[in-house]
Amino acid sequence: MLGLVLLLASAAPDTAVDACQALDSRGEPYPICFDPGDGLVLGTRARISSAGMARAVRTGVHIRAGRSSRSKGSPWFNNHRLMTAELWDGAQRGFTVTAYDGTLRRHLEEGFILLPTARPVRVPFPFDVTVAARLGHLERRFWEGAGWTLETGRVGLLLDPLRSETERVWLGVGPSATHAVRRGRDGEQHTVAPFTELLLDAGLESADGLSALRASALAGWSLGIERGVYFRARADLGLERVVLAVADQPVVLQVAGAYAHRDAGLARRSEWTASVGLALRALGTRR
Amino acid sequence: MLATAVPLVGALLLAQPGSEAPVLQPPSSPRPALTWGAPTACLMLPPTQHVPSGAWRAQCDDDAQRCRVAPVRELDADGVETDRPLSRATPCTVSLDDETAARVMAYRMEPARVDAPPGWYRDERGRVMQFNFDLNRRVWLGGAWTPMSHDGQVMSRMRADFGIAVEVPSRGGKTLHRLRFLETELHLGVHSLDLALARYDFSIQREDPLLRVTSFLGKPRRHDLYLNMGLWMEALHLEQLKRDGQVARFLSLGAFHAAFDLWHSRDLVSYVRVRAGAGIESDLVHRFNALAPSAALEGDLTLDRDGFHHFRMSAEVETLLLAPRVEGRPRRPERLRVQAGYEVILLAINDQPLSLLVDGRGVRRDDIAGVPERWEWSASAGLRFSLWAPARRSAPIAARE
Known part of the structure; x- marks a missing residue:
């Protein structure tokens, strides 16, 4: 993993704007840098799990937007993913739809805690603060029978020790709160994690945007509204590499793996999945 | 220069x-x-x-x-x-x-x-930090310990809360519009959920007095009375709770109140007011709609110049009219809610305030079928982390070195 990280970090030197364009034989420029966090994504992949291999399609709108806070005068690095959906067939047919999934990181050159004494005291706080939110994550597994799982909302307050000045590197860790509903044959079951789960969200992208690594993990306890305490953990790791561009729109090779511990489906199963596939990332910005 | x-x-x-x-x-x-x-x-x-x-x-x-x-x-x-x-x-x-x-x-x-x-x-050293915070413009996220008591029993509860608050003054500063979105309180332990999609109200300082009263005892003096009448409204307010094994779900589709400021600060941010009006409420368990008139006395005071100390209180009475008879509850159920709370900013992390919130609440209601009318008292102590929270519009230039 360390080697992979070093490879990504050194995949391309810091490039100027001109370095993101090459000239063809006629002298016409074409883009060779892309933003991995931006574009309309449409892809297909092979999804491998203990039940065998299945085909999957996925789609979503990714928006990366940096902005400067008017009220605080510091930059925000924001990643938004809208209407992300994945549908897979095979023996364990199912789909997931996520209305919104995003991270908003506010970067300070020198983080601090203000103690409001008569003369304000500034205590060093070497972290950026990130808000990670996910709204409306629905999972339906047809092979489990009637029912679905809906995570109505999840919000995490993450601390980022890397405090990167670019949108290309981030590492946020912190508590998160979640509300989820599982509706099965026996009715609805509501669970809430009142900041009793730990969320990790990390990403690393090459300067030219051709390679990207993203990892996320979640572990902790949630409480049943009626009864019960449930421990769950899950981890996702994804690597993507632009392999070609069609009409200047990048086509990306994606390799991913995930493990869920007592969190998959209505029955809170433990399971692993791995996938490999291609995706077109259209209408995105270029670096 | x-x-x-x-x-x-x-x-x-x-x-x-x-x-x-x-x-x-x-x-x-x-x-x-x-x-x-x-x-x-x-x-x-x-x-x-x-x-x-x-x-x-x-x-x-x-x-x-x-x-x-x-x-x-x-x-x-x-x-x-x-x-x-x-x-x-x-x-x-x-x-x-x-x-x-x-x-x-x-x-x-x-x-x-x-x-x-x-x-x-x-x-x-030239490093800048925010020392004045507007908690009426923020996105907050919090948690609290909120034990509850009724009939001599004390039950432990936890609360998670969330909300978005926005204030927009008019150009002349004579009207202050307040908006609240997704105000949510979720209690665990003894379950209840209170979620309001949107609330809007405004305070206004009228320029023309409703009544001009002149006293002639001693030197003539004018005592003008202003009718600072505003509006309060709410859309889609869900209240779900479980008491004594009985589940109640009430969805207020919309409510409109006339609001009269008994007092407000010069910048209209702090106020004490009464409001009264009615809404349409849907009982999601028994599946009927009812008219829900209510009245409230409430106050929201920012106690210091830098927005660190806040006091809030309210007392509200509500009844349900035009509701069909439900076994186990009166024909015209009533609710009485009182609460008072204090919030103080403890510190700020990267210019985002972290505040301590303590409050006390009491509820008396007979609108849940099968649950006897009684007082429920609760207290809470918790923390809130606020995003946004810019400097107040009235923020001064720092005089301290």
């Missing part, structure tokens, strides 16, 4: 070799401060031990023949400039032509503290 809109090139003249460079005076105590928003020039002075770059910001006074100067970059712990530029300082908008630069060269150069915008404090 120096005139603006002259060529920038002259700014470097003050430090040119061979010319008689101005001498930086030793710092005085207390050190004066640059004025926020005043015309500012960027100057190059001879390098010093603490400011080797020689780059300074200056505000000059032609009458006093004096320039107050401060480094353009932040300082380290030893007082030596770093490579980090000052943030949130008045930008250099004044440039010096040759003639002005020659004249300024003869001025006294007095070291000064860098200016900071209203609501922000700058320490001796």
Whole structure:
């Protein structure tokens, strides 16, 4: 993993704007840098799990937007993913739809805690603060029978020790709160994690945007509204590499793996999945 | 002050070799401060031990023949400039032509503290931090311990809360619009959920009095009475709770109240008011709609200039009319809610406030079928983390060093 990280970090030197364009034989420029966090994504992949291999399609709108806070005068690095959906067939047919999934990181050159004494005291706080939110994550597994799982909302307050000045590197860790509903044959079951789960969200992208690594993990306890305490953990790791561009729109090779511990489906199963596939990332910005 | 809109090139003249460079005076105590928003020039002075770059910001006074100067970059712990530029300082908008630069060269150069915008404090190293917070404009996320008591029993509960608050004043400052979105309180332990999609209200300061009362006891005096009538409305307010094994779900589709400010602060932010009106409420368990008239006395007070201390209270009575008979509850159920709370900002993390919230609440209701009418008392103590929370509109310039 360390080697992979070093490879990504050194995949391309810091490039100027001109370095993101090459000239063809006629002298016409074409883009060779892309933003991995931006574009309309449409892809297909092979999804491998203990039940065998299945085909999957996925789609979503990714928006990366940096902005400067008017009220605080510091930059925000924001990643938004809208209407992300994945549908897979095979023996364990199912789909997931996520209305919104995003991270908003506010970067300070020198983080601090203000103690409001008569003369304000500034205590060093070497972290950026990130808000990670996910709204409306629905999972339906047809092979489990009637029912679905809906995570109505999840919000995490993450601390980022890397405090990167670019949108290309981030590492946020912190508590998160979640509300989820599982509706099965026996009715609805509501669970809430009142900041009793730990969320990790990390990403690393090459300067030219051709390679990207993203990892996320979640572990902790949630409480049943009626009864019960449930421990769950899950981890996702994804690597993507632009392999070609069609009409200047990048086509990306994606390799991913995930493990869920007592969190998959209505029955809170433990399971692993791995996938490999291609995706077109259209209408995105270029670096 | 120096005139603006002259060529920038002259700014470097003050430090040119061979010319008689101005001498930086030793710092005085207390050190004066640059004025926020005043015309500012960027100057190059001879390098010093603490400011080797020689780059300074200056505000000059032609009458006093004096320039107050401060480094353009932040300082380290030893007082030596770093490579980090000052943030949130008045930008250099004044440039010096040759003639002005020659004249300024003869001025006294007095070291000064860098200016900071209203609501922000700058320490001796030039680092800026927010010390004034508007908790009426924020996105908050919080948790609290909220034990509850009824009939002599005490039950432990936890609460998670969330909400978005926005305030928008009118152009003349005579009206203040308040908006709240997704105000949510979820109690665990003894379950209840209270979620309001949107609330809107406004306070207004009328210019014309409703009644002009003149007293003639002694010197004639005018005592004008203003009718500061506003509006309060709410859309999609869900209340779900479980008591004694009975589940109740009430969805208020919409409510409109007339709101009358008994008192409000000059900036309309703090208020004490009464409001009364009605809404349409849907009982999701028994599946019928009812008319829900209610009245409330409520107050929201910001107790200090910097927005650190807040007191809120309310007492509300509500009844359900035009509801069909439900077994196990009266024909016209009633609810009475009282609460008072105090919120204080403990500290700020990267300019985002973390506050302590304590409150006490009481509810008496007979609208849940099968649950006897009784008082439920609860207290809470918890923390809230607020995003956004800009400086208040009335924030002052920091006077502290």
